[in-house]
Structures are given as structure tokens and as C-alpha cells.
Amino acid sequence: MDFKTYVDQACRAAEEFVHIYYETMDKRRRVLPRLYLDTATLLWNGNVVTGMDGITNFFEMLPSSEFQINMLDCQPVHEQATPSQSTVLVVTSGTVKFDGSHPHYYNQNFLLTAQSTPNQTVWKIASDCFRFQDWSNN
Amino acid sequence: MVGEEQKEDSPQWFKVAITDGRKYKKPWLLSSIQSHCSVPFTPIDFHYVGLRAQFFISDASIASALKDVSDKILDDNSQKISIVVSPTIVPNCERNKLKPEKMEQLKVAMKKRYLASHQALDLQSFRFDPILVDHGIDMILNRKSCMDAALTIIEEDFPELLSLNLRNNKLYRLDSLSNIVEMAPKLQILNLSKNELKSAWELDKIKGLNLKELWLKGNPLCRNYSNNSTYVSTLLELFPKLTRLDGLELFSTLSCGNGKKKLPVCKGSVYGSDTLKSLIWQFLTEYYYIYDHGDRHVLLNTYHDNACFSLTVPFNSDDGVLGSLNLYSKSSRNMIKIKDSVPRTQLLKYTKTEIVDFLSALPKTQHDLSSFVVDTCVQTENMFYFSVNGQFKEVETSYLPHNCDFTRIFILNRTSNSSLCIVNDQLFVKDIRFDEPKTDLLIGHIIL
Numbered sequence: 298m299d300f301k302t303y304v305d306q307a308c309r310a311a312e313e314f315v316h317i318y319y320e321t322m323d324k325r326r327r328v329l330p331r332l333y334l335d336t337a338t339l340l341w342n343g344n345v346v347t348g349m350d351g352i353t354n355f356f357e358m359l360p361s362s363e364f365q366i367n368m369l370d371c372q373p374v375h376e377q378a379t380p381s382q383s384t385v386l387v388v389t390s391g392t393v394k395f396d397g398s399h400p401h402y403y404n405q406n407f408l409l410t411a412q413s414t415p416n417q418t419v420w421k422i423a424s425d426c427f428r429f430q431d432w433s434n435n
Numbered sequence: 436m437v438g439e440e441q442k443e444d445s446p447q448w449f450k451v452a453i454t455d456g457r458k459y460k461k462p463w464l465l466s467s468i469q470s471h472c473s474v475p476f477t478p479i480d481f482h483y484v485g486l487r488a489q490f491f492i493s494d495a496s497i498a499s500a501l502k503d504v505s506d507k508i509l510d511d512n513s514q515k516i517s518i519v520v521s522p523t524i525v526p527n528c529e530r531n532k533l534k535p536e537k538m539e540q541l542k543v544a545m546k547k548r549y550l551a552s553h554q555a556l557d558l559q560s561f562r563f564d565p566i567l568v569d570h571g572i573d574m575i576l577n578r579k580s581c582m583d584a585a586l587t588i589i590e591e592d593f594p595e596l597l598s599l600n601l602r603n604n605k606l607y608r609l610d611s612l613s614n615i616v617e618m619a620p621k622l623q624i625l626n627l628s629k630n631e632l633k634s635a636w637e638l639d640k641i642k643g644l645n646l647k648e649l650w651l652k653g654n655p656l657c658r659n660y661s662n663n664s665t666y667v668s669t670l671l672e673l674f675p676k677l678t679r680l681d682g683l684e685l686f687s688t689l690s691c692g693n694g695k696k697k698l699p700v701c702k703g704s705v706y707g708s709d710t711l712k713s714l715i716w717q718f719l720t721e722y723y724y725i726y727d728h729g730d731r732h733v734l735l736n737t738y739h740d741n742a743c744f745s746l747t748v749p750f751n752s753d754d755g756v757l758g759s760l761n762l763y764s765k766s767s768r769n770m771i772k773i774k775d776s777v778p779r780t781q782l783l784k785y786t787k788t789e790i791v792d793f794l795s796a797l798p799k800t801q802h803d804l805s806s807f808v809v810d811t812c813v814q815t816e817n818m819f820y821f822s823v824n825g826q827f828k829e830v831e832t833s834y835l836p837h838n839c840d841f842t843r844i845f846i847l848n849r850t851s852n853s854s855l856c857i858v859n860d861q862l863f864v865k866d867i868r869f870d871e872p873k874t875d876l877l878i879g880h881i882i883l
Contacts, residue, residue, distance in 0.1 A: 343702030360696040367749040369770040375858035378818035
């Protein structure tokens with residue numbers, strides 16, 4: 298595959314993924330863990346969460362959310378870093394309001410891994426890193 | 436009556452059974468058969484029976500052509516698919532099919548019950564509808580032939596149906612609704628209350644529907660659940676998009692035990708291990724020393740030959756940016772703003788030379804390493820990947836310096852001789868608006 302094709306594929310995956318992720322996070326939180334690999338790691342404001350049970354529990358305990366995205370970028374991850382695993386880096390930023398808290402700016406980045414089935418390629422989260430922009434000012 | 440039957444051409448019916456057909460999805464199965472069959476065919480009453488899939492055909496020559504398809508199709512596991520064709524009596528679905536005149540009356544009755552503004556069809560207690568009673572049409576919706584007739588009319592006349600009310604129709608099973616997903620694909624609201632459904636797994640037969648609202652109360656199945664949350668979670672598993680059940684908002688009732696949910700406490704940097712921490716800090720200190728004080732071209736060999744770099748600023752903050760920081764907004768690859776694939780590729784810097792040339796053109800900076808918060812996301816044999824949130828200052832400009840928040844993501848490849856190189860690098864810069872410059876300085880700049 299030539300470089301431009303990698304980039305296009307990454308862009309498509311990123312846009313589709315981000316649309317699904319934040320809608321699921323805000324409106325169908327219960328099924329959010331399905332977007333993660335069983336082996337995924339979540340870093341949430343310095344809290345480390347691993348494993349499907351941990352992640353499921355974490356999102357159940359998190360108050361309801363309303364996300365707004367102001368920035369989206371993505372890059373195809375170099376093959377040498379993740380051999381035999383098609384990977385995309387997705388970066389987002391914006392604002393979020395959790396129930397019971399004031400709004401925060403946030404930064405988030407994901408590493409998505411391709412899982413191919415006969416009919417389609419599904420991108421799942423291998424790693425999710427989330428931080429409030431202003432956490433150090435709290 | 437007898438005379439009429441003699442005049443009609445009675446078609447010869449055949450049952451076409453696909454061995455182990457339960458394994459295959461209907462669209463794939465039918466199109467695979469059609470692609471191997473020499474004549475086009477229309478399957479009547481396709482359904483699964485035990486492990487088989489079967490349908491009926493009313494033409495001898497088509498039946499014969501279908502017989503020839505047996506063992507010609509291979510499934511995903513390279514197993515041959517066997518098709519058995521046998522003559523049969525008129526299938527029930529044909530025999531019980533409503534005559535055209537009755538279908539017309541049924542259509543009238545249903546149209547009367549349709550609320551176009553809400554795309555909603557109210558078929559509750561349908562058997563006792565006055566029009567149907569007057570015309571001697573017995574709509575026992577539990578029967579496949581009756582439900583099929585109703586679904587056919589829905590497919591033809593109300594294809595955009597959003598809401599269907601089947602309350603109080605003595606439904607014992609939902610087999611008759613199994614092709615509702617095809618007939619009413621947009622259905623979101625379904626009322627099955629006050630029927631005779633004994634198990635929530637009846638709903639498994641219609642789980643292809645994207646239901647947002649469901650009513651089930653007044654069915655025997657409700658007595659199976661002493662615990663409300665098991666009831667709710669069973670249904671959510673079948674219909675993940677469900678937001679209202681029996682009239683109640685779902686997520687507000689799913690609160691966990693005691694008290695409101697709270698946000699977890701925010702914590703500092705995450706490194707994974709002390710070794711990795713020192714490695715990361717060594718990298719960051721060296722990288723930013725050069726980046727802030729030296730010629731950024733020196734960074735050439737910290738990058739992989741085919742590394743990628745991109746830079747973004749938030750949407751809406753890149754209007755009215757003054758002076759040197761305009762370069763940030765011009766190069767911003769924010770995909771929320773940039774939709775076209777050509778600029779998206781161009782704005783991605785590829786190869787170490789292109790990257791380092793670009794970085795060297797960016798304004799001079801002074802990074803505050805004490806502000807850095809590091810999140811080490813992934814660590815494998817081949818690589819590690821971390822993000823840095825922190826602040827830097829713009830220096831040497833005619834404007835008052837301003838603190839910028841940034842997030843930088845580095846994906847570093849570990850080579851066999853344990854040297855590191857950057858394969859992916861992403862920079863996000865915030866707060867690039869300046870404070871108001873002093874007026875005389877501004878004028879001086881313009882005159883130049």
C-alpha cells in the first residue's frame with residue numbers, strides 16, 4: 298500500500314471511530330466497553346484501568362457525559378512500532394461536561410487496532426489516554 | 436365453490452430444504468443460491484426449522500433448477516451446502532393467505548389506525564376492530580398468516596413506520612414477527628404489552644430491530660424477574676439502543692446502589708516503571724534542549740526515516756492569530772476543519788527531513804519541563820508511546836510573551852541496539868491568541 302492510501306485509511310477509520318465513540322460514551326454508555334480490546338489499557342487523568350472487567354466497571358461508575366470535540370487528528374502508526382498489526386493514532390480535544398461537575402477542556406488520544414472479519418475491518422481501542430486540560434490548576 | 440376450484444390451475448408446490456441452513460444468514464444464502472441457479476426464483480415463506488432452512492417454490496422447472504444447485508455452493512469453511520427438493524402439498528402460508536378482497540378491507544382498517552404525523556400504527560386489540568368484525572376478517576395476530584398479511588401491508592403502505600402498537604393481541608410467540616426487520620426496518624418503538632409472552636427470549640426472534648422504546652408489561656415473562664436490573668440488562672443485551680422500557684427512562688433507573696456517581700480523583704504522571712521513567716525523561720530533556728536552544732535540524736536523527744508528524748490547533752481558535760503563531764494555524768491538520776483528502780495528506784509531514792525542516796520554521800520556544808505531565812500509554816518490546824501535557828512560552832517576538840498549553844504525543848521505536856527513534860509525533864497547541872500588543876509596537880511593525 299502506498300503512503301497516501303495508509304493516510305486515507307487512517308482518516309476514514311478515525312472519523313468513523315470518533316463519531317461512534319463519543320455518541321456511545323454520551324448516549325449508550327453501557328455498550329462502550331465493546332469498543333475496547335480485551336487487553337486494552339485506559340489511562341484516565343492518571344488512573345490506570347486494565348482488562349475488560351476493569352474498563353466495564355470504570356465506565357459504569359463514571360457520571361453521564363456530554364462531549365464536544367474541537368480538534369481531531371490522526372496518523373497511521375509506523376509498521377515497525379506495531380509489526381503485523383495495522384494501527385492508527387487518533388487524537389482529539391474539546392470540552393466535556395460530566396454530571397455533577399463543571400465543564401472541562403480535555404485531551405484524548407487513542408491507539409486503534411484493526412480487527413478484520415470477512416466482511417469488514419473493525420477498529421478497536423488498544424489504548425485510551427484521557428486528561429483534563431486544566432487538571433493541574435484544580 | 437367446488438366448480439371454482441376445478442377451474443383454477445393448481446400449481447405444484449415444492450419444499451426446498453437447505454441442510455444445516457440455520458448456520459447461514461438469509462441474504463447470503465439466497466443470493467448464493469441465486470448465483471448458482473440457472474433461473475431466477477422467488478422463495479415463498481423462507482424460515483428456519485430446527486437446523487434447516489427452507490422455503491417453497493410453486494414451479495416444477497424452477498424446483499428442478501434448484502435441485503441442481505445442491506453441493507455447488509461452498510460456505511466460509513469450504514463445506515458443500517446440500518439442497519433437498521421435494522414435492523409437497525400447498526403450504527399453510529399459501530392456504531391461509533388472505534384473499535385479495537379481505538386484504539383490501541384489512542388495508543382500510545389499518546390505514547384508519549395509522550397516525551402519519553408520528554409514523555405510528557396502533558394495532559392494539561386488533562381482532563376486535565369494527566371494520567374487521569363487520570367483514571368477517573378474523574385477525575388472530577398470533578397466527579403467521581394473519582401477521583404476514585399485516586406485515587405485507589406495512590411494507591407496502593407504511594415503509595417508514597417508526598412506532599407499532601401490538602398491545603393486547605394474545606401473542607404467545609414472536610415467530611410470526613420474525614421478518615419484521617425487513618418489513619419495517621425503521622421501527623424504533625414497539626409495544627408488546629398485555630400479551631402472552633412467556634420468556635424474554637421470544638424477543639431474540641426480532642432482535643434485528645433498532646428499538647429505542649419497548650413495552651412489555653402485562654406479559655407472563657415479567658413474573659420471571661424478581662430483580663429489575665436483570666430484566667433491564669437482558670433487554671439491553673437484545674436491544675442495545677434501548678432508552679425507554681415500559682415507559683421509564685432507562686439510564687436514570689440504572690443508578691448504582693447508593694448515591695450519585697462521582698468523578699475519579701485526578702492523579703499525576705503515569706510511567707509504568709522507573710526504568711521507563713528515566714528513559715522518557717532522558718529523551719524529553721535532550722529533545723527539548725535542542726528544540727528550545729539549538730538548531731532544530733540537529734533533531735534529524737532522532738526521527739525514523741519514514742516518521743510522521745502533524746500539528747493541530749483547536750477549531751475556531753485559529754482566526755485572528757497574530758504574528759509568528761500564524762504558522763501554527765496555517766499548518767493545522769484539524770480534521771474537523773480540513774475535510775478534503777488532499778490537504779489532509781499534504782499537512783501530514785512525512786520523512787525525517789520534511790519534519791525537521793518544518794519544525795525549524797516554527798517559532799522559537801521555551802518549554803517549561805516542570806509543567807510536564809506524562810502519560811505512558813503503551814510499552815512493548817518494539818516501542819513505547821506516551822503523551823506529554825505541558826506549557827511553553829513563545830520567545831523573541833515583538834509581542835508580549837504568552838503561555839501556550841500543548842499536548843505532544845511521541846511514539847518511539849526501540850531498535851535492536853536499544854537506540855530510540857521517533858516514528859510518530861503529534862503536536863496540539865492551545866491558547867495561541869496573544870494579549871493585546873502595545874499600540875506603537877504594532878504600528879512600527881506595519882510600517883516595516
